[in-house]
Amino acid sequence: MPATKLAVTLLAHTPEALSLIYAAFRQCYHDGYVADMWPRLLAGEIAREKQADFVARILASGHESPIEHVSFTFAVAGVSRALSHQLVRHRLASYSQQSQRYVDAAGFDYVLPPRIAAVPEAKARFEAAMAAAGEAYADVQAILQEHGRGAKANEDARFVLPNACETKVVVTMNCRSLLHFFELRCCMRAQWEIRAMAGRMLDLCKEALPVVFATAGARCERLGYCPEDARFSCGRYPIRDVNPNIPA
Amino acid sequence: MPATKLAVTLLAHTPEALSLIYAAFRQCYHDGYVADMWPRLLAGEIAREKQADFVARILASGHESPIEHVSFTFAVAGVSRALSHQLVRHRLASYSQQSQRYVDAAGFDYVLPPRIAAVPEAKARFEAAMAAAGEAYADVQAILQEHGRGAKANEDARFVLPNACETKVVVTMNCRSLLHFFELRCCMRAQWEIRAMAGRMLDLCKEALPVVFATAGARCERLGYCPEDARFSCGRYPIRDVNPNIPA
Amino acid sequence: MPATKLAVTLLAHTPEALSLIYAAFRQCYHDGYVADMWPRLLAGEIAREKQADFVARILASGHESPIEHVSFTFAVAGVSRALSHQLVRHRLASYSQQSQRYVDAAGFDYVLPPRIAAVPEAKARFEAAMAAAGEAYADVQAILQEHGRGAKANEDARFVLPNACETKVVVTMNCRSLLHFFELRCCMRAQWEIRAMAGRMLDLCKEALPVVFATAGARCERLGYCPEDARFSCGRYPIRDVNPNIPA
Amino acid sequence: MPATKLAVTLLAHTPEALSLIYAAFRQCYHDGYVADMWPRLLAGEIAREKQADFVARILASGHESPIEHVSFTFAVAGVSRALSHQLVRHRLASYSQQSQRYVDAAGFDYVLPPRIAAVPEAKARFEAAMAAAGEAYADVQAILQEHGRGAKANEDARFVLPNACETKVVVTMNCRSLLHFFELRCCMRAQWEIRAMAGRMLDLCKEALPVVFATAGARCERLGYCPEDARFSCGRYPIRDVNPNIPA
Numbered sequence: 001m002p003a004t005k006l007a008v009t010l011l012a013h014t015p016e017a018l019s020l021i022y023a024a025f026r027q028c029y030h031d032g033y034v035a036d037m038w039p040r041l042l043a044g045e046i047a048r049e050k051q052a053d054f055v056a057r058i059l060a061s062g063h064e065s066p067i068e069h070v071s072f073t074f075a076v077a078g079v080s081r082a083l084s085h086q087l088v089r090h091r092l093a094s095y096s097q098q099s100q101r102y103v104d105a106a107g108f109d110y111v112l113p114p115r116i117a118a119v120p121e122a123k124a125r126f127e128a129a130m131a132a133a134g135e136a137y138a139d140v141q142a143i144l145q146e147h148g149r150g151a152k153a154n155e156d157a158r159f160v161l162p163n164a165c166e167t168k169v170v171v172t173m174n175c176r177s178l179l180h181f182f183e184l185r186c187c188m189r190a191q192w193e194i195r196a197m198a199g200r201m202l203d204l205c206k207e208a209l210p211v212v213f214a215t216a217g218a219r220c221e222r223l224g225y226c227p228e229d230a231r232f233s234c235g236r237y238p239i240r241d242v243n244p245n246i247p248a
Numbered sequence: 249m250p251a252t253k254l255a256v257t258l259l260a261h262t263p264e265a266l267s268l269i270y271a272a273f274r275q276c277y278h279d280g281y282v283a284d285m286w287p288r289l290l291a292g293e294i295a296r297e298k299q300a301d302f303v304a305r306i307l308a309s310g311h312e313s314p315i316e317h318v319s320f321t322f323a324v325a326g327v328s329r330a331l332s333h334q335l336v337r338h339r340l341a342s343y344s345q346q347s348q349r350y351v352d353a354a355g356f357d358y359v360l361p362p363r364i365a366a367v368p369e370a371k372a373r374f375e376a377a378m379a380a381a382g383e384a385y386a387d388v389q390a391i392l393q394e395h396g397r398g399a400k401a402n403e404d405a406r407f408v409l410p411n412a413c414e415t416k417v418v419v420t421m422n423c424r425s426l427l428h429f430f431e432l433r434c435c436m437r438a439q440w441e442i443r444a445m446a447g448r449m450l451d452l453c454k455e456a457l458p459v460v461f462a463t464a465g466a467r468c469e470r471l472g473y474c475p476e477d478a479r480f481s482c483g484r485y486p487i488r489d490v491n492p493n494i495p496a
Numbered sequence: 497m498p499a500t501k502l503a504v505t506l507l508a509h510t511p512e513a514l515s516l517i518y519a520a521f522r523q524c525y526h527d528g529y530v531a532d533m534w535p536r537l538l539a540g541e542i543a544r545e546k547q548a549d550f551v552a553r554i555l556a557s558g559h560e561s562p563i564e565h566v567s568f569t570f571a572v573a574g575v576s577r578a579l580s581h582q583l584v585r586h587r588l589a590s591y592s593q594q595s596q597r598y599v600d601a602a603g604f605d606y607v608l609p610p611r612i613a614a615v616p617e618a619k620a621r622f623e624a625a626m627a628a629a630g631e632a633y634a635d636v637q638a639i640l641q642e643h644g645r646g647a648k649a650n651e652d653a654r655f656v657l658p659n660a661c662e663t664k665v666v667v668t669m670n671c672r673s674l675l676h677f678f679e680l681r682c683c684m685r686a687q688w689e690i691r692a693m694a695g696r697m698l699d700l701c702k703e704a705l706p707v708v709f710a711t712a713g714a715r716c717e718r719l720g721y722c723p724e725d726a727r728f729s730c731g732r733y734p735i736r737d738v739n740p741n742i743p744a
Numbered sequence: 745m746p747a748t749k750l751a752v753t754l755l756a757h758t759p760e761a762l763s764l765i766y767a768a769f770r771q772c773y774h775d776g777y778v779a780d781m782w783p784r785l786l787a788g789e790i791a792r793e794k795q796a797d798f799v800a801r802i803l804a805s806g807h808e809s810p811i812e813h814v815s816f817t818f819a820v821a822g823v824s825r826a827l828s829h830q831l832v833r834h835r836l837a838s839y840s841q842q843s844q845r846y847v848d849a850a851g852f853d854y855v856l857p858p859r860i861a862a863v864p865e866a867k868a869r870f871e872a873a874m875a876a877a878g879e880a881y882a883d884v885q886a887i888l889q890e891h892g893r894g895a896k897a898n899e900d901a902r903f904v905l906p907n908a909c910e911t912k913v914v915v916t917m918n919c920r921s922l923l924h925f926f927e928l929r930c931c932m933r934a935q936w937e938i939r940a941m942a943g944r945m946l947d948l949c950k951e952a953l954p955v956v957f958a959t960a961g962a963r964c965e966r967l968g969y970c971p972e973d974a975r976f977s978c979g980r981y982p983i984r985d986v987n988p989n990i991p992a
Contacts, residue, residue, distance in 0.1 A: 009779035015759050020817060024840035024914045031847055033912050035753035035819040061725045068838035069916045071815050073764060075779040082407060091339035094812035096768035103775055113404040115397055122391040129384035129408045136377035143370040149363055156361040159330060160377040164407035168777055170768040172813045191403065229557045257531035263511050268569060272592035272666040279599055281664050283505035283571040309973045316590035317668045321516060321565050323531040342564035344520035351527055416529050418520040420565045477805045578903060587835035609900040611893055618887040625880035625904045632873035639866040645859055652857040655826060655908035656873040
């Protein structure tokens, strides 16, 4: 039952992503059929720099729908059920999450929040709580099995498992949904754990498809100002000027 | 820290639901403008029985999109975070859930699974685990507060809270999404807790809008057979005859 | 075959909308169960002004999900198939549209674009084209019927119908989806016809639920600046200051 | 202005699709982290036949969510605006469609319905209507340009364009959404044009990912019976036995 560490792996993404986005954009404003242009795009007859410039310019103008054609699939481990409960609230995404009903959680790993790890007294209390939860899980599971609840013992015993309990999940989002996810979850107001995960996902996205993700991040990064209420702003960017049309 | 009980309350649903669905169906196949027909529908000039017959017949033929115009909003309490984590996986819905980051969970209520309640030894062990988790939460929270983590103390201390911890949520789904929800969650294979909640929601829906929900429920209720694999079927309905086109 | 006029009717919306949004917001940050508070909300024990202030304040901070619990259903007529093809691209919505496969379009009404109506020569040419399309539809329909294509005659003959052909549609969106719809479709860059429809929908929303819609409209209305590229901006609001983080 | 022909091209799909679906399924029921298994999957250490068997078995039991991780992107041309208006009603998908506001439609190609092509008299009338619509478009466009409506001339002139007018679109759907699309659009009750397009898409999917698509198609292909009302069934499969729970 050790403390675990965040792991984020990019399993797959739509291939030829830049050209696919370029082709989709072009299909909107172009007379020809992009399938005819496609082999030439793959062959590099239209320079990738030119494709990237075109895409960056149109994206900057707010026309985001063509980037939906490209999806990224991540495997994530070393995260808590507290995180996954927030994660799956993002509805424009697909999830395959490790089931606590079917997978035995005996000896589970757990996530140790850094602010707890930083206070020895808190850390000791937290670790004792994890050990106690592990024992309670094993005890309840064993009692239920003795009473013939075989297949259902895990399902019921898991009610004693803590939020800190590690989970693993495969998640797929398209680029537009990812941009929105990063806006919310890379913000300093987001919970530390999902912000850490979002940051790792963003790094992988930037490497794979810089034209879309180079300027991605919290909303402030894209807006140039902080859209949060002054009481909550982290101070990294200035609060937006008051819009006289919007009541304070 | 007592064990809590499921509560499901229908807060609101789209008014004049039957007539609205009837009007939407009619607009698809009718030359006129349903807004002109609307006052007569409300005045009962087209008998509600006739409206209901029309809707039932078209629904039975599989044309489900017009029932999307009607939504139901429920408040739910006395459910576990294990349940809510499953619930929010339904993406065609809207949720407002009590936040463990912001709401102090000291002295939390918890959900006691019936199969645990039925075994005195299991119940005692479970209750001890709840009490221990409650103490751990209070201790970690207090230590963090002493170390100046005021606003963040709840956010981090909640990592020790168990899945059994009570949550409360407001959930809205349209009728089509509800039918799908009931298909999955009223099935005997669904977890006991979410099945109980789905059953209560279904009762409220049947009362409010019988034309749509009278035949709703697990998939077997609508199909007349069980679509599950023989190993998992509850036996209430016969397994479907093997489709020779589908590999076993 | 006369030119037709835009008609937008609010058929229904979620009742007690303000209190429902207030209750959903409160459930997120409050220990109690909103269903217990609900009768007191409906009885006005918490003043509606207080509810509205609370909702406006939280909405302004960008926390939009609770307004999803409230939906609006409109009936729309006097709009073209050019409009409806744009409309149904909004995916977070439900539609019931008059079918050209099933409804006979003989003697169809049509939408006359104002910039065409303003030029007598263009108007005459346009009206002649509508009449010609109407005759072509009737002729193809008749020939197919003579050749025994009874049920399919409308389905095939409609291929000659123009984009201007009137359609009718019932559309439901929740408040969050509506805010997004208005951002895009109330903008001066939107096509004139869908902007006119969006404007009428917005007027009806403002009347029914001012706390959510008083500041709704094109993106500029909410931002206080125009987010479009300088080449496309209508000039009503200043272009946003360049964000040095975003490439031009 | 010739009649055009359907073209469907598979531009891209998620790579290593079988292994990705296998990995996602496994993550749900497996203690380990699928990212650790991933290199071995790609290296073929777990035979592809074994992966395919596992996926087929779980899919048959109705557990469809893991196939959402794989998406397909098609370019489509030679289809009418009548088709595209139906296509974009599928909301779990992404579209980039040629714009009639921005692309000049002078000399447009059109879709000739086969039942019209089969009747010489109907074909001649249809072709005359296409030519007349083409002339009307050119005339209205020219008049508006003369009157200084440069940028808006196409936008308004397109109101005279027929449904038959060719459009081109890039469309992305994930496998689960595709299965649903095929259920509806491969059915003999679907309109001939979208059924032809769906058939071509299905052929491409079967070739690329047989484990998911080998048994795909109209609902009857998967159910072994026809779920339609007897009046509408094409007769290819027997009507389902009446479920005594469902009112006729």
